[in-house]
Amino acid sequence: MSKLTIADEAARRRTFAIIAHPDAGKTTLTEHILLAGGAVRAAGAVKARGDNRRARSDWMKIEKERGISVTASVMTFEHDGKMFNLLDTPGHEDFSEDTYRTLTAADCAIMVLDAAKGIEPQTLKLFEVCRLRNIPIITFINKLDREAQDPMALLDEVASRLQLDPAPIWWPAGSGNRLRGLVEVGTGRFQPYAKKIAGSKEDAEHPDALPLTDAAQYFEQGEYEETAEALELVEAGYPTFDRQSFLEGHMTPILWGSALRHFGIEYLLRAIGEWAPAPKVMAARKEAPPETRNAPAPEAIEVEPGQNEVTGFVFKVQANMDPNHRDRIAMFRMASGSFKRGMKLKVQNTGKQLSVNAPIMFFASDRELAEEAYAGDVIGIPNHGVLRVGDSLSESGLVRFAGLPNFAPEILQRVRVKDPLKAKHLKKALEGLAEEGVTQLFRPEIGADFIVGAVGQLQFEVMADRLGAEYNLDVIFEPSPYAEARWVGGASADLEDFAGKYRPQMAFDIDQNPVFLAKSSWETGYVSERFPKVTFSKTLERG
Numbered sequence: 001m002s003k004l005t006i007a008d009e010a011a012r013r014r015t016f017a018i019i020a021h022p023d024a025g026k027t028t029l030t031e032h033i034l035l036a037g038g039a040v041r042a043a044g045a046v047k048a049r050g051d052n053r054r055a056r057s058d059w060m061k062i063e064k065e066r067g068i069s070v071t072a073s074v075m076t077f078e079h080d081g082k083m084f085n086l087l088d089t090p091g092h093e094d095f096s097e098d099t100y101r102t103l104t105a106a107d108c109a110i111m112v113l114d115a116a117k118g119i120e121p122q123t124l125k126l127f128e129v130c131r132l133r134n135i136p137i138i139t140f141i142n143k144l145d146r147e148a149q150d151p152m153a154l155l156d157e158v159a160s161r162l163q164l165d166p167a168p169i170w171w172p173a174g175s176g177n178r179l180r181g182l183v184e185v186g187t188g189r190f191q192p193y194a195k196k197i198a199g200s201k202e203d204a205e206h207p208d209a210l211p212l213t214d215a216a217q218y219f220e221q222g223e224y225e226e227t228a229e230a231l232e233l234v235e236a237g238y239p240t241f242d243r244q245s246f247l248e249g250h251m252t253p254i255l256w257g258s259a260l261r262h263f264g265i266e267y268l269l270r271a272i273g274e275w276a277p278a279p280k281v282m283a284a285r286k287e288a289p290p291e292t293r294n295a296p297a298p299e300a301i302e303v304e305p306g307q308n309e310v311t312g313f314v315f316k317v318q319a320n321m322d323p324n325h326r327d328r329i330a331m332f333r334m335a336s337g338s339f340k341r342g343m344k345l346k347v348q349n350t351g352k353q354l355s356v357n358a359p360i361m362f363f364a365s366d367r368e369l370a371e372e373a374y375a376g377d378v379i380g381i382p383n384h385g386v387l388r389v390g391d392s393l394s395e396s397g398l399v400r401f402a403g404l405p406n407f408a409p410e411i412l413q414r415v416r417v418k419d420p421l422k423a424k425h426l427k428k429a430l431e432g433l434a435e436e437g438v439t440q441l442f443r444p445e446i447g448a449d450f451i452v453g454a455v456g457q458l459q460f461e462v463m464a465d466r467l468g469a470e471y472n473l474d475v476i477f478e479p480s481p482y483a484e485a486r487w488v489g490g491a492s493a494d495l496e497d498f499a500g501k502y503r504p505q506m507a508f509d510i511d512q513n514p515v516f517l518a519k520s521s522w523e524t525g526y527v528s529e530r531f532p533k534v535t536f537s538k539t540l541e542r543g
Helices: 006-011 026-036 061-066 093-103 121-132 151-162 223-237 243-247 265-275 420-436 457-471 492-501 521-530
Strands: 013-020 073-079 082-088 108-114 137-142 165-168 170-173 181-184 189-192 251-256 282-286 299-303 311-319 328-336 338-340 344-347 353-355 360-363 366-369 372-374 378-382 392-394 404-407 411-417 440-444 450-454 475-479 484-489 506-508 514-518 535-537 539-542
Touching: 006 013, 006 372, 013 026, 013 093, 013 121, 013 265, 026 073, 026 082, 026 108, 026 265, 073 360, 082 265, 093 121, 093 311, 093 404, 108 121, 108 265, 121 151, 137 151, 137 265, 151 165, 151 223, 151 251, 170 223, 170 251, 243 251, 251 265, 282 328, 311 420, 411 420, 411 457, 420 440, 420 450, 420 457, 440 514, 450 457, 457 475, 484 492, 484 521, 492 514, 514 521, 521 535
Parallel strands: 013 082, 013 108, 108 137, 137 251, 165 251
Antiparallel strands: 073 082, 170 181, 181 189, 282 299, 311 328, 311 392, 328 378, 338 372, 344 353, 344 392, 360 366, 360 378, 404 539, 411 450, 411 475, 440 450, 440 506, 484 514, 484 535, 506 514
């Protein structure tokens, strides 16, 4: 049992997400943050052997085969008196919805850039999401062990394309074969880099930091003077780090290193501990569950991390993390209170009460029972279809956080199972994946086929893989006649009139919300002009 107050426990939490373009080294960085934090003895991709060579945060079969992250994972570890909740997100744009939802649970983001490529398209998209949610960003420029762009050009790109003031904390002395180390801006402390010895399986230990004035032995002719001159220019030309400006989203501290060579990682972890914000005050509404008789009008409230009542929201549901048990785990981000195992929590939008007897602390697919948790922590709540993405939970059942958005899918396909006798199993499996938010499921009013919607083609491949591995279903995806899905809203008479005229193109989503399936974007525009009282929405709030 903690001797600290609820507010003190919340203040030592750091909940952060790692965002990057695919192949910027995000998952490798995750591994090495865990290694630096003492959470693993060997980073998955570096020193372990056999099956352990797989990244710890990539636990799905398809992730291990392809070497990509396709689902967000959570890792919790304690280091230097603080509790870190690390959210590893998929970098691939086909899984941007999963990433968006995960970012709703983060208080800070680590933006990973490839030193040779700079800001790439997916980085830009993820940055926009962070900006929408006012999430402060720490920038880590990775892969210094390879040839990199000019460091000043990289910082200028951050300033011009992201409209952020870059504040370099460290400065690289060379890159690739000429990488000598990092110099701390302002103090002149030098962190030497040790190259990997050819033929060696183990990485060389990097020497201890020392003053730059004593570090001439690590440089070749002319390089020391070049580094000292660059440092002078940097100290004169770039702003010094201001934490308040960083928290307001105007400034990003810039750190450098090589995740693969475990270089610069301790400094990044220290920066997260010192600068990343503790859990914030969150806006919510005090609102009785639907269909409550004589319910008072909803009122806006603020939820303080240190308050007594346990509150929070579900930002992700993950099924079959353990295929042997057909489990279904809701990832619950706490906003306030002191959670104890066995507590009863109520779901705001259904009024149902849950006894949370086996809450889980995550370490990717490994887990252990959580005896207690505080604001900022992410715990897993096992349940069988009771909890959905966007649900708000609290002890009173009256606290409602803003729901998480569903985005209109960009690709719509029909799905059928090769064995007709398994049609009932297919319905259950598709509903399970739709509840997770992996894909969206639409059931047309006329006809028996399911329409599945996704952001990108890779989602269908992951879906087929999971249906085979987890449900033993061999499925076929076929082109559907529809190009767009829009949620429809309005007065019931107007909706009835519209649905009557377009019955063959009407469907319901998993929450039984009416959806119009359009054959083209032109048709969407045409019907919205014909029916001005009906709304056609690209997004819908869940929960």
